[in-house]
Amino acid sequence: xxxxxxxxxxxxxxxxxxxxxxxxxxxxxxxxxxxxxxxxxxxxxxxxxxxxxxxxxxxxxxxxxxxxxxxxxxxxxxxxxxxxxxxxxxxxxxxxxxxxxxxxxxxxxxxxxxxxxxxxxxxxxxxxxxxxxxxxxxxxxxxxxxxx
Numbered sequence: 001x002x003x004x005x006x007x008x009x010x011x012x013x014x015x016x017x018x019x020x021x022x023x024x025x026x027x028x029x030x031x032x033x034x035x036x037x038x039x040x041x042x043x044x045x046x047x048x049x050x051x052x053x054x055x056x057x058x059x060x061x062x063x064x065x066x067x068x069x070x071x072x073x074x075x076x077x078x079x080x081x082x083x084x085x086x087x088x089x090x091x092x093x094x095x096x097x098x099x100x101x102x103x104x105x106x107x108x109x110x111x112x113x114x115x116x117x118x119x120x121x122x123x124x125x126x127x128x129x130x131x132x133x134x135x136x137x138x139x140x141x142x143x144x145x146x147x148x
Contacts, residue, residue, distance in 0.1 A: 010051070014044060 070076060 014047070
């Protein structure tokens with residue numbers, strides 16, 4: 001679906017490159033090649049060769065050589081990224097698995113679990129005992145305040 005628009009874009013990008021000053025000066029000098037026209041022509045020729053190779057590989061991808069397979073694989077960027085960035089971070093994370101900071105948080109979690117176990121023994125589910133405990137605590141508190 002994108003072949004026709006890409007072909008039109010490639011055609012006009014090539015044609016518009018020759019309309020510039022170097023090509024006009026080439027025509028004005030009667031065929032003597034100035035440096036700009038020569039380099040422009042070489043660049044266009046290199047582009048056309050590359051376009052032909054790309055078209056050939058697009059038509060017959062099974063015939064791709066090892067360098068072309070390397071290019072198709074994104075120039076090995078995924079492999080390089082995995083070995084340069086990902087592998088060292090994974091290695092450091094495995095090495096630092098028993099981090100000292102984690103000990104603090106594991107200790108806090110264990111203290112919370114121990115507190116929960118201790119306080120869960122006082123939970124009976126009977127509302128009368130809860131009310132009686134609050135009343136007894138209030139009486140003891142008032143006695144301390146009054147008789148002090």
